[in-house]
Amino acid sequence: MIIIGEKINGAIPSTGKAIAEKDAEFIRNLAIKQTEAGADYIDVCASVDDDIEMETMKWLIDIVQDATDVPIAVDSPNVITCIESLKLCKKPGLFNSVSMEGDKIDAAFKAIADTKWECVALLNSDKGIPKTAKDRLDVFHDIMAKCKEYGIDPSRMHIDPLIEMLCTSEDGINMVTEVIREIKKAYPTIHVTGAVSNISFNLPARRIANQAFAVLAMNAGMDSFILDPLNKDMMGMLFATEAMMGEDEYCMEYIGAFREGIFTK
Amino acid sequence: MSTIAEVKTLVETGKSKKVGAAVQGALDAGLAAQSILDGMIESMGVVGEKFSAGEIFVPEMLIAAKAMSKGVEVLKPVMAGDNATSLGTCVMGTVAGDLHDIGKNLVVMMLESSGFDMVDLGVDVPADKFVEAVKENDNVVLVACSGLLTTTMPALKEAVQTVKAAYPDMKVIVGGAPVTPEYAAEIGADGYAPDAGSSAAKAKQLIGA
Incomplete structure (x- = not known):
C-alpha cells in the first residue's frame, strides 16, 4: 500500500494562501505532519500561474526536502515543470503525471527512463477522458507500449484510471473497478492509484463516500492512494481493508500503524 | 555470535525467521542450551504479561510463540534426552x-x-x-x-x-x-x-x- 500525501497543493485554499504569502513554516509543517502520518510520497503541486510555477515549485521542494526524507511527488499538469522539478530532488520520487495527451509522455519518459523515478499515468488522451472501460484500457495499453519503448518496468508505474464523481455516474464505480481489475490482470506488479476524494464531489458527508470508495477500489486492485494521510479514519480503513484482503499476515501492519498513531480508537 | 538478550528480543518481537539463526549463534558463542531456553521462556513470560495488561494483541502473542518454537527447534537436538528442561x-x-x-x-x-x-x-x-x-x-x-x-x-x-x-x-x-x-x-x-x-x-x- 502506497500513500501519496496530497496536502501540499496550491489548489487547497489554506495551502494556496501559504504559498501566496510565502509561509514556509506552514508548508514545512504539512511535510512533517504527512511524514508522521505514514505518507510514502509527499505530493508537491504549486497550482499557481505559469510564469511563477517553476520558482514556486523550487521554493516548495526545498522546504519539503529540508523537513523530511520522504520522497517527493512532483505534481504539475505541465510536463516540463515536472521534468525541471525532478532535477531539484535529492532522491528519486514520483513523476505526477503523464497521459496520452499530446507528446508529453515521450518527454517525461525520456527524462525518467534511466532513473529510479516512478510515474503516475492518467488514462486520458487527446480525445479527452474516455467514457467506457474499453476505451480507457486502450489508452492504458498505449501507455504500456510507451513504457516498453523506454524500458520502464511496469512496477514503476502508478496507473490512475481517473476517478470521477459518483453523484453523476450511472453505474456507481463499476466501470472504474473493471478498469482496475483488467490493469492488474495484465500487469500484476503495476500500481493503480487515484485521487480518492474525487469520488465524493458534490455529495454531503464526503468522508463517508471516500471511505466506501477506498474499500471497493482496493478490493479491485488499487494499491496507491492520493489522499490526506492526516485523515485517521481513512488511514485506518485502508489498513483494515488490506488485512481483510489477506495481505497483512497476523494483522501486524494494522497493529503497527495503530501503535504509530496513524489511526486511533 | 549472538547473545541471549538478542534471542530474547527476537522472541518478544516475533521475528520467527531470525530466531533460529540467533539461537545457533548463541550456541556457537558457547552459551548453554539451557540458559538460552530459559531466556526464551522468560521472554514468553514477558509477552504473556504484556498481553494480560492489554499492551499487545493476540497476533503478537501468536508470532512470539511461533518465534520461540523456531528457537526451540534449534535447541532440541542439542538438548535431546535432557528431561530436566x-x-x-x-x-x-x-x-x-x-x-x-x-x-x-x-x-x-x-x-x-x-x-x-x-x-x-x-x-x-x-x-x-x-x-x-x-x-x-x-x-x-x-x-x-x-x-x-x-x-x-x-x-x-x-x-x-x-x-x-x-x-x-x-x-x-x-x-x-x-x-x-x-x-x-x-x-x-x-x-x-x-x-x-x-x-x-x-x-x-x-x-x-
Missing part, C-alpha cells in the same frame, strides 16, 4: 458440548512456551477423556479445562470433579470467558486464569515451579 506434562481440552478452540489453543501455546509438555485433547472433550489422558501420558502434573459457553459450565464442573475423583492430588486449572475465580473455586479447581497471557504464570505457580 520440562516442567511436566499438562493435559488440556475444551469441555464436552463446547467447540471453541481459539482460546484453548492460545493457552496450549503459552504453556508449551513456558516449559510444559502439552497433550491437546481438542474440543468437546468428555470428562472421562481427561482422566484417561492423565493415565495414558507420563508425568502429568496439570489438567487444564476450558469452557467458553455459559451452557457448558456444568460440563466444566463435571470435568474438574471427575479428574479430582480419580486423582485427588492432580492440579486442575480452568478458564474461559464466563468462568470466574469464584466459580473455579466452587467446582473444586485449584486455579483460574483470566486469559492466555496469565495462564502460564498461574500454571507454574500451581505446580510449584
Whole structure:
C-alpha cells in the first residue's frame, strides 16, 4: 500500500494562501505532519500561474526536502515543470503525471527512463477522458507500449484510471473497478492509484463516500492512494481493508500503524 | 555470535525467521542450551504479561510463540534426552458440548512456551477423556479445562470433579470467558486464569515451579 500525501497543493485554499504569502513554516509543517502520518510520497503541486510555477515549485521542494526524507511527488499538469522539478530532488520520487495527451509522455519518459523515478499515468488522451472501460484500457495499453519503448518496468508505474464523481455516474464505480481489475490482470506488479476524494464531489458527508470508495477500489486492485494521510479514519480503513484482503499476515501492519498513531480508537 | 538478550528480543518481537539463526549463534558463542531456553521462556513470560495488561494483541502473542518454537527447534537436538528442561506434562481440552478452540489453543501455546509438555485433547472433550489422558501420558502434573459457553459450565464442573475423583492430588486449572475465580473455586479447581497471557504464570505457580 502506497500513500501519496496530497496536502501540499496550491489548489487547497489554506495551502494556496501559504504559498501566496510565502509561509514556509506552514508548508514545512504539512511535510512533517504527512511524514508522521505514514505518507510514502509527499505530493508537491504549486497550482499557481505559469510564469511563477517553476520558482514556486523550487521554493516548495526545498522546504519539503529540508523537513523530511520522504520522497517527493512532483505534481504539475505541465510536463516540463515536472521534468525541471525532478532535477531539484535529492532522491528519486514520483513523476505526477503523464497521459496520452499530446507528446508529453515521450518527454517525461525520456527524462525518467534511466532513473529510479516512478510515474503516475492518467488514462486520458487527446480525445479527452474516455467514457467506457474499453476505451480507457486502450489508452492504458498505449501507455504500456510507451513504457516498453523506454524500458520502464511496469512496477514503476502508478496507473490512475481517473476517478470521477459518483453523484453523476450511472453505474456507481463499476466501470472504474473493471478498469482496475483488467490493469492488474495484465500487469500484476503495476500500481493503480487515484485521487480518492474525487469520488465524493458534490455529495454531503464526503468522508463517508471516500471511505466506501477506498474499500471497493482496493478490493479491485488499487494499491496507491492520493489522499490526506492526516485523515485517521481513512488511514485506518485502508489498513483494515488490506488485512481483510489477506495481505497483512497476523494483522501486524494494522497493529503497527495503530501503535504509530496513524489511526486511533 | 549472538547473545541471549538478542534471542530474547527476537522472541518478544516475533521475528520467527531470525530466531533460529540467533539461537545457533548463541550456541556457537558457547552459551548453554539451557540458559538460552530459559531466556526464551522468560521472554514468553514477558509477552504473556504484556498481553494480560492489554499492551499487545493476540497476533503478537501468536508470532512470539511461533518465534520461540523456531528457537526451540534449534535447541532440541542439542538438548535431546535432557528431561530436566520440562516442567511436566499438562493435559488440556475444551469441555464436552463446547467447540471453541481459539482460546484453548492460545493457552496450549503459552504453556508449551513456558516449559510444559502439552497433550491437546481438542474440543468437546468428555470428562472421562481427561482422566484417561492423565493415565495414558507420563508425568502429568496439570489438567487444564476450558469452557467458553455459559451452557457448558456444568460440563466444566463435571470435568474438574471427575479428574479430582480419580486423582485427588492432580492440579486442575480452568478458564474461559464466563468462568470466574469464584466459580473455579466452587467446582473444586485449584486455579483460574483470566486469559492466555496469565495462564502460564498461574500454571507454574500451581505446580510449584
